Amino acid sequence: MSAVADAIGAAVGDPRVSGWVRAVIVLVVGLVVVRGVSLVVRAIAMRMAEPRRATLLGKAALYVGSLIVAFAALRETGANLSVLLGAAGVLTVAIGFASQTSASNVISGLFLLGERPFVVGDIIRVGDVIGTVEAVDLVSVKLRTFDNLYVRIPNETLFRSNIVNQTHYRLRRIDIEFALPVREDIPRVRELLLDVAAHDPRVLDEPPAVFMIHGINDAGLMVRFSAWVTRENYLEQRTRLYEEVIGALRAGDVQLAWPHRSVVSSVQVADRPAFDAPEAPHEDAR
Amino acid sequence: MSEVTGEATGEPAGQGAAQELWGPHPMRHGQALRFELGPMSLHVARLEEEWRLRHTTAREPLREVLGYYDALVGDAVGEPEIEERVAAHDAAELRDLQLQPLLADRLVLARPDVPITVLEGSRVFVFVTTPLWVRLRRAPEGELIAELPSYRPSDSWLGPPSGDGPLCYASRTTARLTLGQLHASPMRATTKIELRNDGSTLRVQRLIVPAPQLRLYRDAGGRFWTDEVTVTRGRDGAFSAVRLDGQPPVEAGAVKLVADAREIGTAHVVLRALGSLFGGA
Numbered sequence: 001m002s003a004v005a006d007a008i009g010a011a012v013g014d015p016r017v018s019g020w021v022r023a024v025i026v027l028v029v030g031l032v033v034v035r036g037v038s039l040v041v042r043a044i045a046m047r048m049a050e051p052r053r054a055t056l057l058g059k060a061a062l063y064v065g066s067l068i069v070a071f072a073a074l075r076e077t078g079a080n081l082s083v084l085l086g087a088a089g090v091l092t093v094a095i096g097f098a099s100q101t102s103a104s105n106v107i108s109g110l111f112l113l114g115e116r117p118f119v120v121g122d123i124i125r126v127g128d129v130i131g132t133v134e135a136v137d138l139v140s141v142k143l144r145t146f147d148n149l150y151v152r153i154p155n156e157t158l159f160r161s162n163i164v165n166q167t168h169y170r171l172r173r174i175d176i177e178f179a180l181p182v183r184e185d186i187p188r189v190r191e192l193l194l195d196v197a198a199h200d201p202r203v204l205d206e207p208p209a210v211f212m213i214h215g216i217n218d219a220g221l222m223v224r225f226s227a228w229v230t231r232e233n234y235l236e237q238r239t240r241l242y243e244e245v246i247g248a249l250r251a252g253d254v255q256l257a258w259p260h261r262s263v264v265s266s267v268q269v270a271d272r273p274a275f276d277a278p279e280a281p282h283e284d285a286r
Numbered sequence: 287m288s289e290v291t292g293e294a295t296g297e298p299a300g301q302g303a304a305q306e307l308w309g310p311h312p313m314r315h316g317q318a319l320r321f322e323l324g325p326m327s328l329h330v331a332r333l334e335e336e337w338r339l340r341h342t343t344a345r346e347p348l349r350e351v352l353g354y355y356d357a358l359v360g361d362a363v364g365e366p367e368i369e370e371r372v373a374a375h376d377a378a379e380l381r382d383l384q385l386q387p388l389l390a391d392r393l394v395l396a397r398p399d400v401p402i403t404v405l406e407g408s409r410v411f412v413f414v415t416t417p418l419w420v421r422l423r424r425a426p427e428g429e430l431i432a433e434l435p436s437y438r439p440s441d442s443w444l445g446p447p448s449g450d451g452p453l454c455y456a457s458r459t460t461a462r463l464t465l466g467q468l469h470a471s472p473m474r475a476t477t478k479i480e481l482r483n484d485g486s487t488l489r490v491q492r493l494i495v496p497a498p499q500l501r502l503y504r505d506a507g508g509r510f511w512t513d514e515v516t517v518t519r520g521r522d523g524a525f526s527a528v529r530l531d532g533q534p535p536v537e538a539g540a541v542k543l544v545a546d547a548r549e550i551g552t553a554h555v556v557l558r559a560l561g562s563l564f565g566g567a
Contacts, residue, residue: 205456
């Protein structure tokens, strides 16, 4: 390769030309080799990691390799790399200051890729946004909400926020809360509701459905009925379970309790009003 | 068990016996049959462009009615019914409908009527029934029209809610220590499980029937049986072996194989499930 470049330089009559020819050859051959290496890296990573990570690794190999090839080609032209590297360092600092947010997003994205709190297809809640993960990119995550909105969340925001992954586990629990009058026959209500769970094949037999009283307030007894379903059935089953519970309570003639307040007035003297009537204004006050 | 023939039109569709129920049913365009398959009532109509299925399931898993008879295309099978339409253009005037019984497509979790205590160094036999599925095919080509459970068991889960499962079914009927105590139902298969306990005393509250790994048989009386299952618990308290014996229990007598296992027998699946059930086995 070097001999060919020297011969071309001699033929042109300028020794600098041979350096440029060598640089072009290094660039072309080097980029082809780097491209091949990145494909191999990606193929190997595909076997060990998810496609998204494998693609990122392949791209990283391509960019790093291309940079090395570019420096090698410049070296062939006789360029002073130390000056170039110094300039690149200053430029990097300048760009770094200018792109703090982007860099932060990229670094957060790398951490999220490593931590994997969710994957494409999961349903997550970030703040007050709930949606299906459409894409996990280096600087942002794209969600599609249930009302079909496209939401882009920067990785830095995700990294700082509480992420609730609603589809991480295979099972979900449906909680139905309501109030019962204190006088209600609680064992009977418990039996009615557990019977609902037992006769709905989509409600899991195990973990078992649970009926519990978790407080008393101005409405009455606060009751919670909890049943487990698979995450695939969760949305549909939640509505169905409400329907079944309401149906069972109606069929069992069980009344729900609502917040109420009893006002008791005691009249000690028959001719005295319960509340003092406002006095009539004096004449001179008019 | 009771059998039903010719109730709808007064004309028996066939002999009506259980044996013929599982045989081919020649059907013309515009013809309908109603099948009573234990808890499930199934109405099948053959039209030129589609097979129309309507079915409903009774709340009683042990309903014993079994048979079939001619019906009209628009007949209802009861409320609430589920309708499925299978598009299949078929110019042939006559086509056979083939019904095949088979076992559940997931593990089935069964509870004994009372917890069983198996003493150290002893063994017990437990009998349990699980509901059958019905596969409908267009004969003779064998295209699948539908596969339906005669009774849809409740979903259940083995292991902690944050674990990997597996998802299984929960049998609503109880397991028994003697065959005579077991309630026989025409649309359920009986599995005999042998529990060998070499470890400390074991209290069994739930049993796993590895239905997808078992073959299904029918005896001369029309009762369904599965391969026998043997579970061994070692001295260390871990379940060391599950043997799917590949043959029905001796109580079944002479039987005929009616369905192969859905999955090739992998006893470690059952062992892992037992581990989830008893925690750390």
